Amino acid sequence: MTHQNLLVELFVEELPPKALKKLGDVFASQLCAQLRQLGLASSDSVSTPFASPRRLAAHITHVAAKAVDTAVQQKLMPVSVGLDANGLATPALLKKLQALGADVSDPVFAVAALRKAPDGKTEALFYDSLVTGATLDVGLQQALLAALAQLPIPKMMSYQLETDCELPGWSSVHFVRPAHGLLALHGSTVVPVKVLGLTSGKLTQGHRFEAHKSPVHVDHADDYAATLLRDGSVIASFEDRRFAIVQQLAQAAERLGPGFEVLMDDALLDEVTALVERPNVLTCQFEEQFLAVPQECLILTMKANQKYFPLVDTQGKLTNQFLVVSNISPLDASAVIGGNERVVRPRLSDAKFFYDQDRKKTLESRVAGLDKVVYHNKLGTQGERMARVCAIARALALQLGGEALAEKADQAARLAKTDLLTDMVGEFPELQGIMGGYYARHDGLDADIAEAIEDHYKPRFAGDALPRNPVGVAVALADKLETLVGMFGIGNLPTGDKDPFALRRHALGVIRMLVEKDLALDLQTLVGSAVPAFGDKITDARLALSDFVYDRLAGSLREQGYSALEVDAVLALRPQRLGDVPRRLAAVRAFTVLAEAPALAAANKRISNILKKADVTGAVDAHVSELLLQEPAEQALYAAMQGIAPRAQALFAVGDYTAALQTLAALRAPVDAFFDGVMVNAEALDLRLNRLGLLKTLHQAMNQVADLSRLAA
Incomplete structure (x- = not known):
């Protein structure tokens, strides 16, 4: 049996960057899984995904040219049913054999080919056959179609291809992006397959602008990545390309001096990796006057809008230098650098304009505007929600620190949502809370209140920091409890993987604050203190909400390494002080x-x-x-x-x-x-x-x- 490594590549127009890595991984894993099912790949076969902006590919080791034939033993029926008194085949037996594809033209011969064997208390007829193993060209065709059908395509496109026949016309093709090439090699041999209106061959395309050869000719499945890099100027592997970007970013920051650090988050790295075929990191800068704007605004606009990597100093303060990952490597990069600097300037100017305009109005002056913003059709406006959060925050703060803390919590809760009405948050919703903290400091409010406004959404995600001071804890707890009690009270519960109001995240936030801050608050009292703030808008769902919180707590504890038995033993008592858990x-x-x-x-x-x-x-x-x-x-x-x-x-x-x-x-x-x-x-x-x-x-x-x-x- 001939075994070679297999390479399949689908060459397409630019794929959606946020989906590229997953598309590449699923394409390779599904293709290998399908070939294993057909007996063409073994359990030892290793699949390696390749994904670049214009290609999905998979390299699979130890693939057979033909799967081995398989002996199949099939029980037909009891002898008493299949044979008559003279030992001849009954109509039922002949019909069964015919359905299996056996030759029944000579019934006597057909019966002679069967095997009799005991089956429990009776004797049965068995039909032994040999199933011919699939050939690679047939099997790969089937596997490729199945793998493409399994791709997690975010949005399908439809496009037209001219029909490959004597009659003129067009046929519709549906895929994530228009496909223009198909490469399929078993060792150095082309495997003849057809998908998306394409026929396989040995040719592909390299870098759109910097390929040394066009088209790129791949001689052997194992030469794919090296050939693309040499002749096509493309790093085909997603992981290799990502690693090259990380290295170049670190080297660029090092060249600027010891006081520079790159802000590299995984989501941005993955997206930029999906945008370039051969990365080239360049250093750019913007005018220092923009540094007067809160750095969160500048960082967000550079990362979200421009896919740039900001640079900070050793204290974490933003500098006016930033890094760009280009898809071209010209001898003179000044035009590319200048172009990126020109593009980012209007973005930063907008941020500065929003910041300057927002500071012309105090947060207090925006409170009345919350009454015009709908929160939920059953729960009223943001103004009504703010009043509920104030009442809950005051009640919690009285238990945690008395009247002085309650006064601060009430004021912070009153102003916490007002930054939703600012231009900056309107442009960058991710900055809600953060901008409220900046504007509170500009308005001359106490540091405790400004921090509480900034922190009241915390923790926003797993591993996020908790509110820094007691005022922030009271307001953050109140904000999350208001959402949980309100949504449970109107029956708007999470289902399956759908949780539009992030109730699971809110519950985990409440749990983390109660546990990690070791707050002297009982869960039942905590939930109960939020219910009166809603009046007759909701039904009392305290029991269901408590169960929900304990379920989230159990899951969180198991993720931390506690056994299911340990967690079950403790939570069976429904301890009210979660800090005790x-x-x-x-x-x-x-x-x-x-x-x-x-x-x-x-x-x-x-x-x-x-x-x-x-x-x-x-x-x-x-x-x-x-x-x-x-x-x-x-x-x-x-x-x-x-x-x-x-x-x-x-x-x-x-x-x-x-x-x-x-x-x-x-x-x-x-x-x-x-x-x-x-x-x-x-x-x-x-x-x-x-x-x-x-x-x-x-x-x-x-x-x-x-x-x-x-x-x-």
């Missing part, structure tokens, strides 16, 4: 390594089951009469609990959850002895209730930190 988890983890832990967890589960069955009517309470303790084992357990339970309770009360659980380990022996020597469900009612009361007392003592029964195997 990490300490409870640490205590559970320390408890599980004790030798007594498995036995106590199993006993706890047994107690839970006993109480669940016995306490249907609510007759069992945590009360024990010493006079009714007759068996030595129950007397010993009660005595042990009298000494151990108060110590565990005292440790629990001061928050030493680890020591509290470890103290309970001493109960293992008396608990084991109790179950070995005492009949809980005694016939005498008073004895039975007393023993159930003893177990309930034990259950309560053991499950203050976590539900230990959830740890049982």
Whole structure:
């Protein structure tokens, strides 16, 4: 069997840059997966994706020219059904064989080719055949069509191709961009396939302006990347091109001096990598007067609008130098540099104009304008929303710091949304909150209030910083709670992967602030404090919202490395102080390594089951009469609990959850002895209730930190 490496390339017009990397990865992985299913590629075959602005390609190792033939054994029917009394084929058998493609022109011969074998209690007829393996030209055609159908194309295009036949006409083709070339090589041999109106060959195109040869001739599948680089001036690999950009950016910053650092984020790097075929980094600059504008505005317009890489100094302050990744490498780059500097100037001028105009009005003067901005058709305007956030923020701040904090939180919440009415935020919505902080400082407001306005959206994403001061924490909590309670109250819940109001992110933000700031706020009280602010606009959905928050908390904890059993044991108790959860988890983890832990967890589960069955009517309470303790084992357990339970309770009360659980380990022996020597469900009612009361007392003592029964195997 001949095995060679395979190369398939689809040459197209410029692909959407934000989708390019995923398109390239999916194209290669799907093509390889399809070939594996056909037996043309093996589990050892390795697929390497290539993706540039004008091509999607895949290199797959160890691909066979023809898949091996496969022996197939198929059960047909019981012998009694397939053969008559004379051993001849019945109509049912002949029909089945005909459906399988067997030759039934001679029924006697057809029956002779079958195999009889026992199948359980009966004897059955089996048809053995040999399925011919697919050839590469047929298999690749099938695999290529399937791979193209699986591409995550953001938006399909339709275009016309002249039909390849004697009759004149046009045919419609649907793809992400018009395709102009197809390359398919098995080793050095062209694999004849057709897709999107194209026929495969050995030719492709290089760089639009700087290719040394046109077209580029690829002799062998393994020479693809090297040939494109040499003759076409194209770095075909997305990852190699990205790495080259990172290196060039770092070198350009180093040439400027030790005080420069490039702002490189992954999203911008991926997008720029998808825009160039052979990168060339150039250094540009703009007038220093623009540095008077908040640097977040300048950085955003350079990155989002122009795809430039800003440069900052060692203190993180923006400089007037920036880097451009060009797709051409002229001997004299001055024209390219000058062109980019001219293009960015109007963008920066707009930002400066917006900033200057916005500062002519105070944030306070914009408050009334919030009444004209619709927030949600069921929840009213941004002005109404602001009033609700103020009420919630004041209530939270009173609990966290008293009247002084409440006054500041109320003022910050009142002004927090006013920057939505500014020109700068209208142009760059990503700057909401940030610009509010700048304008608050310009208006002479307290630093605490300005920081709170800036921080009230935090955390905006996973790993983002939390609000810096108590005012910001109160307003940020209020803002997120208002959204959560309001949306749950009108039934606007996230479904599947759809979450238009980012309720999952808001819930995680609330969780992070409660946990990482260790706030003395109960979740139930927290959610309850937000409900009255809505009046009759919503229904009370506190229970559903609490469940939602605990679900998000459970997922977050598992992502942090806690086991499902640990998380389940702690959250089963629905702890109201979320700041306690990490300490409870640490205590559970320390408890599980004790030798007594498995036995106590199993006993706890047994107690839970006993109480669940016995306490249907609510007759069992945590009360024990010493006079009714007759068996030595129950007397010993009660005595042990009298000494151990108060110590565990005292440790629990001061928050030493680890020591509290470890103290309970001493109960293992008396608990084991109790179950070995005492009949809980005694016939005498008073004895039975007393023993159930003893177990309930034990259950309560053991499950203050976590539900230990959830740890049982």
